[in-house]
Amino acid sequence: MTIARLASCLSIAALSAALPLSVAAQDTPSVAFVPQLIGIPYFNAMENGGNAAAEDLGMQFIYQGPVDANPLDQLQIVESLISRGVDAIAVSVLDASAIAPLVDSAASQDAILFTSDSDAADSGRPVYVAQATDEGLGFKLIDELVARVGDDATIGIVSGEATASNLNAWIGFMRDRVAAEYPGVTLLDPEFAGGTAERAAQLSTDLIAAHPDLDAIIAVASSTCPGVAQAIETSGKEIMGTGYCSPNTARAYLKSGAFGFTVLWDPYQLGYLTVWAGKQLIDGAGFAAENEVPTFDAPVTFDAETGILLLGEPFVFTAENVDDFDF
Amino acid sequence: MNHALRRNLVPVMLCVLWVALLGTLAATHAWILSPRTLTSVLQFATILSLAAMGMGLVVIAGGAGIDLSVGGTISLSAVLGMMGLGAGLPGYWLPMVCLGCGVMLGLFNGLLVTRLGILPLIVTLGTFYLFSGLALALTGGGAIAGVPDWAVGWGRARWGALPMPFITVVLPAFVLLSGLMALTSWGRWIVAMGDNERAARLAGLPVDRVRLMLYALSGALAGLGGFISLAWLGSARPNIGVNVELEALTAVLLGGVAITGGRGGLVGVVSAALLVVMLRTALLQIGINTVWQTGAIGALLVVALLVNRFSNSRG
Numbered sequence: 001m002t003i004a005r006l007a008s009c010l011s012i013a014a015l016s017a018a019l020p021l022s023v024a025a026q027d028t029p030s031v032a033f034v035p036q037l038i039g040i041p042y043f044n045a046m047e048n049g050g051n052a053a054a055e056d057l058g059m060q061f062i063y064q065g066p067v068d069a070n071p072l073d074q075l076q077i078v079e080s081l082i083s084r085g086v087d088a089i090a091v092s093v094l095d096a097s098a099i100a101p102l103v104d105s106a107a108s109q110d111a112i113l114f115t116s117d118s119d120a121a122d123s124g125r126p127v128y129v130a131q132a133t134d135e136g137l138g139f140k141l142i143d144e145l146v147a148r149v150g151d152d153a154t155i156g157i158v159s160g161e162a163t164a165s166n167l168n169a170w171i172g173f174m175r176d177r178v179a180a181e182y183p184g185v186t187l188l189d190p191e192f193a194g195g196t197a198e199r200a201a202q203l204s205t206d207l208i209a210a211h212p213d214l215d216a217i218i219a220v221a222s223s224t225c226p227g228v229a230q231a232i233e234t235s236g237k238e239i240m241g242t243g244y245c246s247p248n249t250a251r252a253y254l255k256s257g258a259f260g261f262t263v264l265w266d267p268y269q270l271g272y273l274t275v276w277a278g279k280q281l282i283d284g285a286g287f288a289a290e291n292e293v294p295t296f297d298a299p300v301t302f303d304a305e306t307g308i309l310l311l312g313e314p315f316v317f318t319a320e321n322v323d324d325f326d327f
Numbered sequence: 328m329n330h331a332l333r334r335n336l337v338p339v340m341l342c343v344l345w346v347a348l349l350g351t352l353a354a355t356h357a358w359i360l361s362p363r364t365l366t367s368v369l370q371f372a373t374i375l376s377l378a379a380m381g382m383g384l385v386v387i388a389g390g391a392g393i394d395l396s397v398g399g400t401i402s403l404s405a406v407l408g409m410m411g412l413g414a415g416l417p418g419y420w421l422p423m424v425c426l427g428c429g430v431m432l433g434l435f436n437g438l439l440v441t442r443l444g445i446l447p448l449i450v451t452l453g454t455f456y457l458f459s460g461l462a463l464a465l466t467g468g469g470a471i472a473g474v475p476d477w478a479v480g481w482g483r484a485r486w487g488a489l490p491m492p493f494i495t496v497v498l499p500a501f502v503l504l505s506g507l508m509a510l511t512s513w514g515r516w517i518v519a520m521g522d523n524e525r526a527a528r529l530a531g532l533p534v535d536r537v538r539l540m541l542y543a544l545s546g547a548l549a550g551l552g553g554f555i556s557l558a559w560l561g562s563a564r565p566n567i568g569v570n571v572e573l574e575a576l577t578a579v580l581l582g583g584v585a586i587t588g589g590r591g592g593l594v595g596v597v598s599a600a601l602l603v604v605m606l607r608t609a610l611l612q613i614g615i616n617t618v619w620q621t622g623a624i625g626a627l628l629v630v631a632l633l634v635n636r637f638s639n640s641r642g
Contacts, residue, residue: 038617070569072443073571079367080611083359097470097562101483109363163466163566192468 024071031278035065045327049271088278090115138173152214160221200227229253337583362488381545389521389588399458401568404428405553408564418475425554433546437539462565482558521588539600
């Protein structure tokens, strides 16, 4: 019996240790953000931005996400946040179809569910806080890459989860751009590495071996950037790496030359904007076509037809400017 | 310590854990114990319970039995079901197609195990990659929408606080299989072959046939899980079964099934599956970091194995 008693003591201890973290305070309005997975610099930066906004705007900010990019786990987290009585919940959607059952569920509890960073367009969400348009990101990366490797290049793609709607949308626009503007460019079918860097390295190494004429590899998910860079460095070939990588992730590779450039936005600002949008929704204030957001230099545009609140233009990071950023 | 208690140490521990969990919540976070939480727990435990029951029976039957492919089977049968509709099958075939796919995939495992005599761990690890990979390849990674309205209506319906799929699939499956285990000779064969396969063979039990059926059954339950995922989420997603095999195995071991076979029951398995989901839901609602939740479930499993080991030693 002693072990059973020990087990019960352990579970009680674990639960009571959690007491101070309880979110029962209903006085200050609360906004939650559910990332696709926790523990990567990109979403950490969004968390920091969200915390800063919560402090500036007098809100409570909750950051909770799955430990691996699993849509069902994410669904369960959102469900729990609704039960906890959080006022507004932003989700970086892993799988658009999975969010649909939650929209009614949220409404019945007077919670507002909206999307940020990755969208579920048909879910009936009131607003999508977009980092950049998918079109802008896809086109920008191809334009910058073709300018560096030439318009007869062969380009490989390494993506993350095969079901992530944002990643797939960017790849779609890369294809559109190549088809419309650069007929000489060969864009290979994307390889999917899931969330791990080792798998991305292996896939990239295989790509390089299978295509001797490969000129560039695009790392679509931020988690695949180190793997792609590592494969390029160990191959010793003249291949340009690029992708949607944060400056901290890509800094070493930009300086070593394995990466020519990366395209992204500032997730800190995206997190800030997400909490600001949550406050607007809770206050019932809505969005104008152009919105003044505290600490933002330029006004933020809102498209009432698509419900997209747009952070701004994508940004190109190079070896020269990468040290100006820290995320 | 008396013999009966020692033999039932794991079920006792499970009860203690349930009482401890609910008691602690009632004392400190009573608002969590709401009908809403019950709905949520049963909803997220539905697919897991089905997979865990199949896995449980495969493990109880011994012979190093394990079915790591259940997650892949769930994904692939959901995807094949929707592709069947896309190919022109009428909508009411959907449950049968998913179930049938599950049975076929399970039989495939069973044949490899019983006819070729390959270790179940290796067979089902291989088919786990095969099935999940096939599901991804067939869909190109995207979700397939277009589940018929009647199915979605059923998948999201509730009877009071109880989700319909749980009442109409998990409960009947549980009653049926418990009856099978307790009342029929099949149930006694399963335990006997798990306890001592050599003796069971010498006694003339159809060990291979029973084992083949159990893998098919595990596949069938996973196929039903695939159908429920369609009805619940409204689309077929090639990665819906990710991690289910590991969670199901956790529930099986936590539920008092000996990994070497011959001991354990479905009551323990289902109650452990519910406990895992309840614990995770409670930790989420309290607001504990998800990293710690994974750790908490791991710690629970280690404790269960320790208790299991302790109750195993005879004398």
